[in-house]
Amino acid sequence: MPTAERHSPPPSAAPDGQADAPVRVEGLVKSFGRQRVLRGVTLSFPRGRTTVVLGPSGCGKSVLLKHLIGLLRPDAGSVHYEGVRVDLLSERKLGAVRREFGFLFQQGALFDSMTVRENIAFPLRELEGHESPGEEDRVRRVLRLVGLEETIEKYPSELSGGQQKRVALARAIVLGPKVILYDEPTTGLDPIRSDVINELILKLEHELKVTSIVVTHDLASAFKVADHMVMLHEGQVVAEGSPEEFRASTNPVVARFLRGEASDDELKAIREVTSANVDAARTKGADGFGAPRNDGERAPGKRRTGASGGES
Ligand SMILES: Nc1ncnc2c1ncn2[C@@H]1O[C@H](COP(=O)(O)OP(=O)(O)O)[C@@H](O)[C@H]1O
Numbered sequence: 001m002p003t004a005e006r007h008s009p010p011p012s013a014a015p016d017g018q019a020d021a022p023v024r025v026e027g028l029v030k031s032f033g034r035q036r037v038l039r040g041v042t043l044s045f046p047r048g049r050t051t052v053v054l055g056p057s058g059c060g061k062s063v064l065l066k067h068l069i070g071l072l073r074p075d076a077g078s079v080h081y082e083g084v085r086v087d088l089l090s091e092r093k094l095g096a097v098r099r100e101f102g103f104l105f106q107q108g109a110l111f112d113s114m115t116v117r118e119n120i121a122f123p124l125r126e127l128e129g130h131e132s133p134g135e136e137d138r139v140r141r142v143l144r145l146v147g148l149e150e151t152i153e154k155y156p157s158e159l160s161g162g163q164q165k166r167v168a169l170a171r172a173i174v175l176g177p178k179v180i181l182y183d184e185p186t187t188g189l190d191p192i193r194s195d196v197i198n199e200l201i202l203k204l205e206h207e208l209k210v211t212s213i214v215v216t217h218d219l220a221s222a223f224k225v226a227d228h229m230v231m232l233h234e235g236q237v238v239a240e241g242s243p244e245e246f247r248a249s250t251n252p253v254v255a256r257f258l259r260g261e262a263s264d265d266e267l268k269a270i271r272e273v274t275s276a277n278v279d280a281a282r283t284k285g286a287d288g289f290g291a292p293r294n295d296g297e298r299a300p301g302k303r304r305t306g307a308s309g310g311e312s
């Protein structure tokens with residue numbers, strides 16, 4: 001990977017004032033069966049900056065990321081990388097695009113049977129077909145970047161969850177990507193280990209001059225790493241701006257998300273489900289197998305009285 005090119009925008013950049021956004025999506029629509037996940041998403045990811053895409057679980061963040069590298073194809077709309085229509089590329093040509101991306105998947109799975117060294121060397125071997133002379137140096141360099149050089153001979157099972165994420169991140173950057181995609185990089189980590197990952201995201205942005213795209217529902221992480229923020233809600237972009245603009249946003253969806261509050265509709269849906277379940281449990285018996293019980297045991301715990309009123 002010619003690293004010298006990294007600092008200047010390539011000549012193939014889009015001509016329409018989007019030259020500073022190597023990655024763009026336009027009018028992205030994606031459904032799975034009858035479920036409409038993305039409903040016309042248009043976004044630009046500024047070069048050399050970190051964009052955080054916020055949104056509740058299940059809103060389509062991972063689906064969006066997968067479109068960027070052609071792991072999913074849109075039903076409508078387009079995906080652009082440096083002026084190339086990613087959504088139209090053959091699987092073979094996608095390989096060249098994917099090599100410019102590093103991705104840290106939600107389940108940043110390392111190969112359990114391989115050492116840290118072998119895990120990180122894996123993308124190099126895939127690309128070059130054999131061990132290359134510079135391999136050892138490259139593996140050590142990225143491990144040093146994530147602060148884990150001493151783990152090189154260990155197996156993933158000997159590392160903590162946070163260390164495994166960092167090794168997965170080292171593997172994601174070993175080919176010298178121009179764009180790094182982070183899918184929920186701090187999920188499942190305690191606040192301290194999350195902060196180590198946040199620091200690494202910032203460090204890689206600055207040292208490797210990469211364009212970073214982070215999808216998360218972790219607000220602390222989002223505000224720490226973001227230059228630019230986007231809020232996805234019900235398959236659409238409902239807000240976009242700087243972290244300061246987000247904090248001050250009067251958009252009800254953004255404000256509620258930042259406060260960690262469910263919407264009235266969501267609460268209503270939950271209450272309906274809960275009372276429906278209580279009703280069902282009452283008719284079946286609380287063990288769910290229809291076994292009759294005496295009244296004293298029927299409904300478990302706090303929900304015992306008054307959840308939906310009246311006896312069925
Ligand atoms: N390959 C798939 N097939 C069917 N449904 C999918 C697929 N991938 C994602 N979905 C559905 O799309 C919705 C959004 O998923 P996802 O993007 O993973 O959400 P999140 O914002 O939590 O990352 C979810 O309801 C999920 O079940």
Ligand SMILES: [Mg+2]
Nearest residue numbers: 061062106183
């Ligand atoms: Mg996800």
